[in-house]
Amino acid sequence: MDRILRGIMRYRYIDRDVMVSQFKQVKNNPQPKAVFFTCMDSRMIPTRFTETCVGDMFVVRNAGNLIPHSQHFVDEQTSCEPSALELGCIVNDIRHVIVCGHTDCKAMNLLYTLKDKKVASKENRRLSPLKSWLCTHAHSSLDKFLSMNGDFKNPMLFSAETELRKFVAYIDPEDKFAIEDKLSQVNTLQQLQNIASYGFLKRRLESHDLHLHALWFDIYTGDVYYFSRRAKRFVIVDENTFNSLMGEIRRYYS
Ligand SMILES: [Zn+2]
Structure with missing residues (x-):
């Protein structure tokens, strides 16, 4: 708590006035632009690596950046993720949902061990x-990952906004990342399908009024990747790819 209290004091001296003026700016007309799902990992600070600030995004974090499939939604037993989708996309009319995974995800490392039925026992x-x-909410990611039998040279097929809008993905085609990181990429893409399973989003997804995106963060290099459906892979966002990725986003999602 020392670290936290000292941080609060520093915030009072350095950032507080700026934030209060930003709160005033958005007070009467906040227009958040995205619902951002990511992992609760302490190394993930999404507002830093997207340089977003007050009023820009709704951020939802949990272990493994999972969005439970709607089949698990049973009235009062719901989890926070679908309610966050409703608050963001329906109540606040947000048009972009982003799921962001990352390297060395402890939840994904654990998920990888759950392929052993003994570890995943009741x-x-x-x-x-x-x-x-x-086991409940990431088994579809693990099953999909295991179906590749460790050979990621072949393409994978994912559903996105609707059952018919599938996209192809090559996972880590340069074989740069650990096997658990490949699982993390598969898991990140699998969440798009889970988001689209909610009936209250169906009409907007079908009418291209709501868009689903995947990002991936490399904790060791600080690089951020965007899943390009055109390139069929996670593409690093940098000086070389920025214009092309902006073109893709404007063409398909604006
Ligand atoms: Zn994580």
């Missing part, structure tokens, strides 16, 4: 809310 799941969360 008994273990009862003792570990984290294992239970991953």
Whole structure:
């Protein structure tokens, strides 16, 4: 808590006035532009690596950047992620949903071990809310990943906005990342399908009024990747790719 209290004091001296003036600017007409799902990992600070500030995004974080599929939505037993989608996309009319995964994700590293049925046993799941969360909500990612039998040279097929709007993905075609990181990329893309499973988003998704995107953050280099459906892979966002990625986004999603 020392670290936190000292931080609050520094914030009072350095950032508070700027933030209060930003709060005033957006007070009567906040127009957030995205619902941003990412991992709760302490190294992930999405407002820093997107340089967004007050009023720009709704951020939802959990272990493994998961959005439970709507089949798990049972009235009062719902989790926060679908309600965040409704608050963002329906109540606040946000038109872009972003899911952002990352390298060395502890949740994905654990998910990878759950391919061993003994580790994923009922008994273990009862003792570990984290294992239970991953087994329930990330098993589709793990199944999809395992279906490749470790050979990621072949393309994978994912659903996005609608059942018919599928896209092809080559996972880590340069084979730069660890096997768990490949699982993290698969998991990030799988969440787009889970988001689209909610009936209250269906009409907007079908009419191209709501768009789903995937980002991926490399914690070791600080590079951010955008999943380009045109390039069929996560593409690093940098000086060489920026114009092309902007062109793709404007063409398909504006
Ligand atoms: Zn993580």
